[in-house]
Amino acid sequence: MANSPSGDSMTDRIVRVLETFSADRSMQTASEIGRHAGLPSSTAHRIVDELVAAGLLERDEDRRVHLGMRLWELALRGSTALRLRQAALPFMAQVQARVREHTQLAVLEQNEALFLERLSHPEAGANITRIAGRLPLHASSSGLVLLAFAPASLRERVLAGPLRAVSPETITDPARLSRILTDIRRAGVVVAPGSVETVSTGVAVPIRDAGEVVAALSVVLPREASPHPATAELREAAAAIEAALRASR
């Protein structure tokens, strides 16, 4: 139905249009969208017009478009992510208030750590993660936790490489990564100094729902900080979030 000569569906083309938007590129003309999406300009203009008519994109006075509130609403209203986020947020706020550093919630999505939420203290240190941003599983502390508890097939695929270095200290040796994942499954926590940025240490713990790890809760500390108080706060918060998830079933 509605397939182009190249065989991609109309849905694919709509997704390609939406994919051109990012935090750094939140306002675009239809022509720019066509260029970034690899679509003919006439196709891009038609899809943009349809998306504007449906409210998924909004057009400004200067003809540039941005993602519409309607898209945000449709994506969140019936979202399973919302249940997890709502269960986690009060306890993330508690961790953030006590540890006074960045506090984050991530899930496994298409072989990466996708960050659902981030609370940041105004005076907290460096942190490259963004809400709705992603990091490789082997690099971030959240990713390491998600990978440690992921299906064996995914672990094997990641360990088979390539293991891209995000920072000079990212774990890129498969044997070392495998040992770390075993340690995480045993200890229920990871402390990952410098693996995303040299100046910071990620600490992450798993969150379980119905017996399965569904998310990782993490803080990003300055490199010199002791990870122990944050670990205790994260464990306490994870237990509270798991109880909230049980209560919301």
Next chain:
Amino acid sequence: MANSPSGDSMTDRIVRVLETFSADRSMQTASEIGRHAGLPSSTAHRIVDELVAAGLLERDEDRRVHLGMRLWELALRGSTALRLRQAALPFMAQVQARVREHTQLAVLEQNEALFLERLSHPEAGANITRIAGRLPLHASSSGLVLLAFAPASLRERVLAGPLRAVSPETITDPARLSRILTDIRRAGVVVAPGSVETVSTGVAVPIRDAGEVVAALSVVLPREASPHPATAELREAAAAIEAALRASR
């Protein structure tokens, strides 16, 4: 392009499929989706298959589908709502910690108040609003603030009615509503007892960006609570959010 005999575009049909999902209906079969979207079953099945292939929907083992993390990611990654929410969240958390009641952020969207964020204290009272939920402009305190500063044409349309009662105390008299809106523009705050639920009072203030009111910040208090401490907290938070928005431009 790809229009059905009834003239709706493929984009419209995709939106109709996504619209069938809600907090109360987050998991559905393709047949259920077709029924709720008013689409022929074969059409619904094809669109659902395409949306699953694109990751916007995810299919469970029992063949039911739910909204995918990919949709959430696409909707948020380049979203202007995210900028507002990120600027507001630390100060909403501060209001919530001090007032210890529900704290909410809403924007004007398609003639209703759309709630972008809600922080709830575990012991806080009744509150029917939901994230990505909506309330009529004339009923909620957030809606009243958004309406007070909305374009005159929208105010006139709302005042022309009908003004549906959400609770027995919702303002449904146009002359009284008009006076309240004038008061809000002068005072920069509204205290709305019982207009959504008899047991609670909404208090809301405007948030401005580049000179225009872009959101309302509100708390929901128990009916018997004094609104004054919450009003002071809201005003302080709104000023801080406005400063954060200026800094993020």
